[in-house]
Amino acid sequence: MTAPWDDWDHIVKLDPDKSLYGDETFDDVCATGTDAVEIGGTLGMTEEKMTRFVEPCIEACADHGIPCYIEPSHADVVVHDEALDGFLVPVVLNAGDTFWLTGAHQHWVREDRDIDWARTHTEAYIVMNPDSSVAEYTEADCDLDAADVAAYAEVAERMFGQEIVYVEYSGTFGDSEVVAAASEALDEATLFYGGGVGDYDAAYEMGRHADTVVVGDLIHDAGSDAVRETVEGARDGTRERVSARASE
Ligand SMILES: CC(C)=CCC/C(C)=C/CC/C(C)=C/CC/C(C)=C/COP(=O)(O)OP(=O)(O)O
Ligand SMILES: O=P(O)(O)OC[C@@H](O)CO
Ligand SMILES: [Mg+2]
Numbered sequence: 001m002t003a004p005w006d007d008w009d010h011i012v013k014l015d016p017d018k019s020l021y022g023d024e025t026f027d028d029v030c031a032t033g034t035d036a037v038e039i040g041g042t043l044g045m046t047e048e049k050m051t052r053f054v055e056p057c058i059e060a061c062a063d064h065g066i067p068c069y070i071e072p073s074h075a076d077v078v079v080h081d082e083a084l085d086g087f088l089v090p091v092v093l094n095a096g097d098t099f100w101l102t103g104a105h106q107h108w109v110r111e112d113r114d115i116d117w118a119r120t121h122t123e124a125y126i127v128m129n130p131d132s133s134v135a136e137y138t139e140a141d142c143d144l145d146a147a148d149v150a151a152y153a154e155v156a157e158r159m160f161g162q163e164i165v166y167v168e169y170s171g172t173f174g175d176s177e178v179v180a181a182a183s184e185a186l187d188e189a190t191l192f193y194g195g196g197v198g199d200y201d202a203a204y205e206m207g208r209h210a211d212t213v214v215v216g217d218l219i220h221d222a223g224s225d226a227v228r229e230t231v232e233g234a235r236d237g238t239r240e241r242v243s244a245r246a247s248e
Contacts, residue, residue: 003121003163004067004085005190005212008035010203010234012227013071013194013216016053017044021223026060028224033231037061038088038214040071042133042170050077058083071123073137075108086119088164093126093152096139123164124156128178129195132170146181153185162189167210169195171217173202179209198222203230207237208244 012034014020018041020029029037039053054070058081061068067085072078078087092100109115126149127140135142144152149167156162167174167182173196183191193206194214206213213234219227 003190005036005164008190008212009207009238010034010231011036011038011192011212011214012219013038013040013214014053014057015039015041015216015220016049017041018220021220024223026056027063029057029219029227030060030064030066032219032224032227034066034215034227035212036067036069036085038069038071040073040077041216042073042137045073045077047076047079050079054079054081054084074104075112078108078112080114080116084119086116086121089120089122090125090166091122091162092134092138092140093124093156094141094144095127096141100138121164122162123166123192124152124160124162124189125166125168126152126182127168127170128174129169129172131172132168134168134170144178146175146178149178150181150185153182153189153191157186157189164192165189166192166194166214169193172196173198174206176205176209179206183209183211197230197233199226200229200233200236203233204237204240205233207234208241209237211238213237 058068069085069088071088095101127135128142130142153165156165167179179193191210192212193210197203197215203213215230
């Protein structure tokens with residue numbers, strides 16, 4: 001079966017609690033060559049801020065022929081817009097507070113009668129940076145080594161049928177051995193990596209292990225020229241990974 005993210009090497013994650021860089025536009029964001037845009041963050045998320053980003057972003061994504069997804073941090077920021085490609089809803093496997101594993105989801109499904117399941121997918125997060133907002137918010141246990149992370153990845157795929165596993169180092173560049181271990185543990189699921197990717201080399205390094213490299217802060221802090229380099233890095237890393245596998 002094919003999934004929309006099968007061919008994504010790179011995602012830009014836009015945080016509606018932040019501004020775009022300088023006088024850049026959503027069109028500039030899409031013109032980086034990224035494969036998809038996700039809109040989400042942990043702190044300061046409101047329906048109003050989400051809507052303010054979603055509408056122009058959908059338009060720019062459509063102009064560039066790339067998909068636009070909301071990644072909600074809670075039920076209130078699920079903005080229903082027919083023109084969205086859908087929702088990538090996190091479940092945090094190593095959350096200390098199980099509300100972020102199933103509780104928030106149960107609450108959402110009970111309250112929201114407009115959920116379009118055909119456009120709603122989950123991402124099985126493994127949160128690794130203890131200093132990130134998401135780690136604090138979910139009380140994540142980040143004291144995990146490569147084998148621990150690989151086991152979580154396998155649980156996600158084999159026991160919970162997750163199609164996306166997300167190794168999340170939000171705000172800091174992660175350990176590529178951990179990402180490699182997660183990759184080796186997966187058979188079918190797509191591996192997302194995110195955190196601290198700031199240049200070509202960082203994107204290349206993680207693109208050699210993860211299927212998809214997610215770049216967040218850089219688009220807000222350094223802008224689209226810097227992000228364009230990470231698109232190149234992720235693409236070249238993917239190429240290297242695919243050719244290494246083919247010669248195994
Ligand atoms: C049930 C619904 C609709 C939602 C719940 C979804 C869950 C489990 C959310 C908890 C994890 C979370 C907050 C995910 C949001 C995406 C994410 C990890 C963004 C990264 O945020 P940070 O970079 O840590 O935060 P800031 O950029 O705000 O500092
Ligand atoms: O903001 P950065 O550190 O690039 O992380 C990207 C993404 O994984 C955050 O959810
Ligand atoms: Mg962030």
